[in-house]
Every structure is written in structure tokens, then in C-alpha cells.
Amino acid sequence: MHGTILSLPAGKGLRGRAERWRTRALLSKGLWSWAWRHGHQRLLGHEHSSWLATTIALTVVACFCAIVEGPLWRQSTALAAVNLAFALVLVLTGLMLRREPGQSVPAMALMLTGIFRCVDFIDAWNGPWPAYAIVFGGVDRVFGAWALLRYPNPALSAVQRRFLVALAAWMIAGRTLIVVTSTAPWMGGSPSWWWPTLDGDESLSDVLSYVVHGGEGIFGVTLIVLLAMRLVRARGVDRIVITPIIVAGIAAVIAASATAAVMTLSSIATTPNYAFLAESVADFAIPVAFLIAVVQRLLLIRNVTELTARACADGDIGALRSALRDTLHDPTLELLDPSDASRVAMNARSAGRLVSYLQMGAEAPIAVVIADPVLARYRGLFDAAMRTSTLALQNAQLQAKAAREELELVKVSRTRIIEAELAERRRLERDLHDGVQQHLLSITARLSAAMTTTTDPQASAAFGDARDGLKAVLAELRNLAHGIHPAVLTHSGLAAALEEVAARLPLPVRISMPAGRLGAAVEATLYYVACEALANVVKHAAADGVLVTVRAARSWLEMEVADDGAGGVPAGVIGGRGLANIADRVGALDGEVTIDSPPGQGTRVMVRIPCG
Amino acid sequence: MRVAIAEDSGLFRSSLALLLNSLGAEVTVAVPSGTELIAAIAASPPDVVILDIRMPPSFTDEGIRTAHALRGLHPDVGILVLSTYAESKYASLLLEVVNAGVGYLLKDNVTDAGALMESLSRVAAGGTVVDPAIVTRLLERRQQPTMMGILNDRELEVLRHMAEGRSNLGIARELFLSARTVETHVSSVFTKLGLTQSDTENNRVRAVLAFLRSGGPER
Structure with a gap:
């Protein structure tokens, strides 16, 4: 894709560089199909034979291009070699791109760009080839633009398609007009060339040349705009993947324009071969950018491993959500509980979101991922992330379940x-x-x-x-x-037992509790808690009175031992060994003990035990 | 004095019979349960029955239930319930179902020959006896329940002796007061506790019951 679109010299420059236009799609359809079918299907299907298929495809392309360039090897070995290398690198990139789902079209466009770059130089041969080279000399640029605009989308937009059709039409029709209004010598060629002159008119040919090439310049600018728009619009993974491609594409278009400008301004003799050479070398940025993109996609999939580590370490749905957002570069990604049906529906409804249910086989889904539809293009990455998330989430849930069951057993x-x-x-x-x-x-x-x-x-x-x-x-x-064990607790219950304890204390104790008996374990636990708390009141609180209150609700029981003492008793003083034992007993009944001792406001020991 | 015993511990039953015999009482029946006692005394009721509070089948308050049943069958037979628990709750339960000629004694004090005989004769005579240990514990409590708070120290002292089953004269002797003074205190206790019935014996039981209940937890 030499110089992309703007690289076309105009006027005299065009004639001086006549050999650059001569080309014709010599590539036999049979050869192409062979390379396509065998090379790529093998590549996709059998890892072991992929290197072989790739080698064969590259060898075929190398031989073809070397033959097409023919005499150029003598005229400018460096340029021929660079062209060949460019073609091979593009074919190789195309072969890699082919592996990505839905990317066979841009892959083909890239490979054709490389092959047609060499075909551009078929004008080194005499006979009809120089005329063909001029007419079809822009085809590599059309294919290049196609690949740049398409990758990695599943299809071209209407605007992009119209642009490419118009570009192809303009180049082929415009150049055909130039050829039929000129003669071979005007184009710097030899009179022995076969030239399809219909109406030789040098000034008309010159004007046409400026018009056609000026138009190609406008197409170049339009391409830059279209590419820039793609970059601006790209989100998430898309942006990461296409940024190097768009940047390389725009750079190549600009570089080609510079060469074209040099050629247009200089005379026939002075436009040096090394300008093309330099430009061709600069064009390597494009396959390199595509390779970077392919590698980026592979690296993104590798990031999924990191996702597993993060999700497994934390285990909760929030951590997994943020890990997924990072890995898939989608800050809008939502990870929802499938039972949260209304949120799932609401999120899924918003235009064209990508919805994926995390589930193991035919089991009920354990989560729902709702993501940017852009990710549908990165099926490999997305599916890998989903599989990993499913495993991580299931693992976390199983662990939590095991922990819960163990706790229940304890x-x-x-x-x-x-x-x-x-x-x-x-x-x-x-x-x-x-x-x-x-x-x-x-x-x-x-x-x-x-x-x-x-x-x-x-x-x-x-x-x-x-x-x-x-x-x-x-x-x-x-x-x-x-x-x-106080017998009174067995026979008469908590109230009577506490009454007995209270009778032996040197301060008034008021006891308030509902009539009736509680469970034996609950009564015993509350009894020991109250004894401990009352003993602490006597020891530490300097209180005038204590109130022991037991309250029973439908699903819990609460006992509060509150004194009117000094308060401010440090937890360490209240919570001695005695209280640790009590906390154990209360804990065994799934209850909890809280101590509140603000200075000057007395001390309250509260026990809450679920029941019923 | 003819005494019948219902006590599930054979060893204590025989020892108690031995003690009673040695004190000159005639033990007519000695059985391990309340139901057997009721059957055994049907033909010739004794003066007093001694009931263990905990007996088969449930070992909780069979003594009190038997007392209740007995009072219906033989209103004149005195009832002495024995317990090892110094809880005012059982004493007040007993006094609620049987309101005269009834006593609640701790087994520890039963073995005190003098106390046993005195309690038996008071109960047989229709008096009410509550073990002094229970009465003392109620009085030792620092907190003064509202109802007891309205009695002054002297009245409380008189009430305590009433609970232990003493007559006005007995109280007067015990406290070195004149019978008339004791009578004044007693009627003052009745008034303060809202006991306005003319039946003074019934009032005594009610006063004691109020006293026992005052030791119970707030409900």
C-alpha cells in the first residue's frame, strides 16, 4: 500500500514515475484460493501444521511478487526488496488476523494490499504492463483503506462503504482517462510500449492528471477524517486495539502526501528513488500496528488470568465486577445477581447491551453480566472472562457455603x-x-x-x-x-433464682421480667450473665441500685443489667475471664453481649439471644 | 398426736417416724407418695399429715397438690409441708391453696425436735407456720418492696412472728411487750395491708401471704 492515497504524483512527476503505475492483477484466482483455503483453514484448524501452511503461503507470495517485480531488481534492488518485504509482512499479518473471528475481510484486504504493492511495479516489464500499472496502481491503496476502516468491526458503515466504492471508482476511472489521453513517451516511457492512446492531447492529459490527483488528495483527507472519527468514537477494548492502527494509518497517509507533494513539485529527473524507498519503509508502520493490535488482543485475553486471581482472592460480587470492568475495559459493565430480575431487565433493555449469563452447564445462572456491545467483537476475550468469572464466582460461593456449613456445625x-x-x-x-x-x-x-x-x-x-x-x-x-447449679433455677425459674442472688447482694436489685419459663439453656445462660454482671456492679460500680430487665419478643430475648453507678468502667475491667466465659455461652446460643459504660452514666450489660 | 407421713425417701421417712415416735407422737401412716397417703388415711384421719414437697411422679410440687386435695377431703387435718428449698415461692403457693392449719418447714429444722413438735401442734390447732429461715431471709433483703415499705420496724417484727406461727400472746412474750400492745401492732399491720375482714385468723394468713409474696420477683 505504497504511500496510500495521496502518494500519487501529478503532471510531469507522474510521467517520470510511470513505472509505478503499471500493474495488473495477475494473481490467478486459483492460486489465491489455494493459499486461502489451505493456508488458513489449516492455520485455524491444526496448530501443528499452521507453521507449514504459513511457510507455503509466504513462499508462494514471495515467488509471485519477485517475478512480478522482475526487472526492478536490477534497477533498484533496495526498492524491490522493500516492496517484497512489505508484501510478505502484510500477508503474514493478514494470516494472523484471519484467526480472529469476523476478521477475515480486513485480513484479506491487508494481504491484497501487500500483493498489489508489488504488482504496482510490474511496469518494470515492457509491453502492456506499464499502462496496466497506471490504471490499477491505486488498487493497493483502496485495499489498505478498506482494512484500516474495517478492522476490527464486523462490517463497514454505509459511509465507509460509499467512500471505498467512490475511491476505487475515482482512481480506476480517472487513471484510465489519463492513459487514454496520453502516449507512452509523455509518461516517460519508451515508444515500444503498448499504449492504448485514444486521443493524444498532452495539455488535456496534464489537466486530467492534476484533477485526478487533486481528487485523490481530497480522498486522502477524507480518509484521515474517517479514521480520526473511528478513534474518537471507539470505547474500551476497541480503543486499545485500534489506536495503533489508526495512528499508523493517519501517519502513513500524511507521509505519503509529503512524498506526493515532493514529486509534484520536483521535475521528472529530480524525484529520487529514495523518496519512494523512505515512504515504503514508513508504510511498515501499518503492518506493525496491525501486529500490535493482534498482540494486544492476545494480551487482553491473558489479563483474564489476572482476573481469576483477583476474583478468587476477594470472592464477592463487587470485587469481581470491578475486576471485570478493568479486564474488559468497560466501566459500564454490570454484574448482577440473577434474582435481581428488575435490575437485570432494566439494564438489559438499554439499547443493545451485551447480556451474558454466568452458569455452569445447565445449572441455574449464578450471575448476569451486562456489558458494552463493543465486547461482542472480542468474543474470545469476553468468553474467556465469562468462563473465568463463572468459575471464580462458583468457587467463592462454594467456599462461602462450606464456611457457613462449618460455622453452623461449630x-x-x-x-x-x-x-x-x-x-x-x-x-x-x-x-x-x-x-x-x-x-x-x-x-x-x-x-x-x-x-x-x-x-x-x-x-x-x-x-x-x-x-x-x-x-x-x-x-x-x-x-x-x-x-x-442453683436448684431454684431448675424449679422456679430465672426470676426466682435472680431474686435469691439479689437477696445476698449489699445493694437493692430490682428485677423485671415477664412471667413464665424460658428454655433451660437460655435461663442458665442469662442467670450466669446476670451473676457475673451483678458481681461486677458490686466490685466496680459504686452504685446505689441495679435494675435487671428481661424482655422477650417474638424472635429474641434481651436481658439488661443496668446500674446507676459511676460508669466509665473500662471494657478490660468488666470483660475479665468471667465475661469471656459468658460471651462463649451466649455465643453458643447465637446471641451477643454488649457493654456500655459511659462515664457518669452507669454501666449497662446487655445480652441478646435469638429464640423461637 | 396422730401423724401421717408422705415422704419418698425411705431413709428419711423411717428416721422421721423414729423421731416422731421418740417425741411421743403416733405415726399412723408412712408412705412414699401423696396419693398413697390420701388412700391410707381415708378411714381414720390423723391430727396432722407431714408431706414432702417433692414426690413422685414429677418431683416438683406434689406436696402442695396433695395438701390442696387433703384440705377438701379432711378440712380439720393440719398439714405440714417439708422442703429442702428455702424459697418463699413455695411457701406462698402453699398458703394460697391452704389458708389455715398449715405449715411450711425446711427439713433442716424438722430434725430439731422442739421446733418440729411446736410446728405440729400449731398446725394441728389451725395456726399457720412458715419456717423462720424463710422469714429471716425475706427480712434480710435490703430492698424494701413497696408493700412492706409501709410497715414500720416494729410492725414488721410482729408480722415476722406471725409468719412463724406465733399467737399474739406468744409474740408478746417473745418481744417483751404487753398483749395489748401486740394487738395494736397486729391490727395496724392488717389496716396497712388493707385486710379489713373481721376474721382475724384469716387476716393473719393473708398478712403472712402478703409478706411472702413481697419476696417474690416483680411481675
């Missing part, structure tokens, strides 16, 4: 431990109470009987001493049993 076993401990305490208390205590009481009664029956005052006194000793033992036994 809770159940904690509750079981607390309940078992409570049952054990109650059993022990009852054993002491009904077994040992009854025994001791019986002996006391017998000692009393003995005391009344005996007539010996010494024996009576001894029996009395023994009985008093036993009574002391009984009192101790009762304290021990109470410490293990």
Missing part, C-alpha cells in the same frame, strides 16, 4: 456442649440434693430421736454436737450444690 456442637454441661450440672446437683442430703437429714433426724430418748445427759450432748456438725455439713453441701 455452633450446633457448641450449643450441644453447653446443653450437655447444663444437664450434667443439674444431674450432679440433684444427686447431691436427693442422695447425700437426704442421707444426712435422716441421720440428723435419728440423732434428734436419740437425743430425746436417751436419759444420759452426756450422751444427749454428744448427739446434739453430732447433729449440729451434720447441720453445718448440710449447709456446706447445699452451698456446693447451689454453686454447681
